[in-house]
Amino acid sequence: MKTNVLLIGLICGLFFPSCKETKTEKAPKEDFIVTDSVTQRIDATLKSFVDSGNIAGVSALIFEKDKEVYFNALGHANIAENQPMERSTIVQIYSMTKPITGTALMTLYEDGKFDLDDPLEKYAPEFANMKVYVGEDASGKPILEDANRPITIRDITRHTAGFPRSGNTPLGKMVDETDALNRNNTLTQMAEKMGKLPLQFHPGEEWLYGPCVDVQAFLVERISGVPYQQYVREHVLDKLGMTETRYFIPEGDRDRFASLYRRKGEGELERDTITYSNYLEKWPLTRGGSGLTSTLDDYMKFARMLVHEGSLDSVQILQPETVKLMATNQLADSITERHFLPSKGQVGFGIDFAVRTAPPANAEENNGVVGEFFWDGAASTLFWVDPVNELTAVLFVQLFPYDGIGLHKSFRDAVYGPISTNN
Known part of the structure; x- marks a missing residue:
């Protein structure tokens, strides 16, 4: 296996220069995607969703070239208790558990x-x-x-x-x-x-x-030979300092746990009471596909580890060639039946991530950069890794059903600007 990894690394270094060691040179400010005007555009976009009453609250965090370039939290984590959405709010990430599991497997x-x-x-x-x-x-x-x-x-x-x-x-x-x-x-x-x-x-x-x-x-x-929850804790979460990414929320942290809301119609939200207990008891099943809760900063550590090709702050989780493999489309063209995957845009699928293979074909598609890999969660959470611009983004909201309001597309458009189909 070590031979396989070394061979992949040689190929990666020849054809994908980004697989080499993390760059330390910082780009000039004007080369950043998230400028002051983009920050204002993101703020206005997220505020419009809260003001419409279609979401209770939302938070977002973006890093670019090792700098925090955006953070905001708007609205409520719990409307009835007037609890604001904050940076430290704990949310249900559902299928954003999956890339963490894939990392543990790899x-x-x-x-x-x-x-x-x-x-x-x-x-x-x-x-x-x-x-x-x-x-x-x-x-x-x-x-x-x-x-x-x-x-x-x-x-x-x-x-x-x-x-x-x-x-x-x-x-x-x-x-x-x-x-x-x-x-x-x-x-x-x-x-x-x-x-x-x-x-x-x-x-x-x-x-x-x-x-x-x-x-x-x-x-x-x-x-x-180790219980999964223990293995992922020791080999991924604890190594990255993701101490608040958990299957079980202890009593002392539950005042930061956001409520999940179901959208019943335009501007009409109803608090969900079914899923809340999933995280207040220790259940035998520790699913790899869902079940974790997290905070913005915790999940951003995971995303930044990926944009740094397997390491963060001198802590190595995976080798660069392994991250590249995970972020490479694994679906042959012959696999034409793809469930809902085409709704994500011009993408294939790697190892527990969607992988963007072509620019948006039209202005209605989700925005993004070729080479990006990403995934989301049933409660409308989202993250992506953009290696081209060394950008990572995490968007937290607690909304069922999954993003029926176009929040993800609007957020992406706010980050990257209007879609151009002339490229």
Whole structure:
């Protein structure tokens, strides 16, 4: 494996100069993306969403070329209690947990514990001899066929494993009945239950967002022999000083925990009371795909580690060539079924990140720079890493359903300016 990493590093250094050691030379002020006028534009954009009543509160933090170039927090973390949104507010990050899990997994890759194209069943026999659901017979019995090939570790890092989703279909109902992601399950129990479900498609044929990253957390636990929560704490979070990125919020910090709101209509918000308890008790299931809470500064440490190609403040989490690999599109053109991924713009998918492969095709698409990698969360949170401009951005809001108001696009447009399709 070390040979693989060195070879990738040689290629990376030849063709991707940014993979070399972090630059220390600072750009002139006029070369910054986030200037004083851009700051004013971002402020006005975020304020307009709060003033409209479509979000309770919002906060954003941007670093560029190792400098903090933007911070603001507006509105409320809790409307009823008149609690302001602040820099130290704790939020539910949902799927922004996923890149952290992927990072933990790739530390084991660097240690030579697996190859990406290894069959998952090599380490997890729970996923051996998988079947694919192809319909039902006249009596309503599922029709299954053997998978064309085993699920690989690469599949679970790019959402091409074929794991089915919950829903109002015969296969979706089987997922619901199996209840693999019940928070009272351990990761091992989750894997045992998932391995008994048929796949929705043959591995590698489609991109379908689902529980792949939960399986990554299980794999970290299985390969390392250490409980996942302990492993990610020791190998990623604590090393970066991310002490407030947690599955469980202790009582002394709960006054900083933001409420999550459901948008019922224009300017109409209703506080959600269902998810809050997920973080006030210690559950057996420590999902890799969601479940963490964080603060702006904590998550920015993670983003800045990535823009520095694996290290921050002399602490090394991953090698530069590994970060480059994670930020490289892993989806072949033959994978045409891609669930909601096209809604993110001109992107592919790497290892637990969307990866921007082309400029926006029109002004309606999300703005961004080719080479950027990013992800978001169900409560409408967002982060991205822009290696071209050495820029990292974190946007926190607590809103269901996921960004139906165009907040992400408006924020991106405020940062980069109006989209030009002439490039």
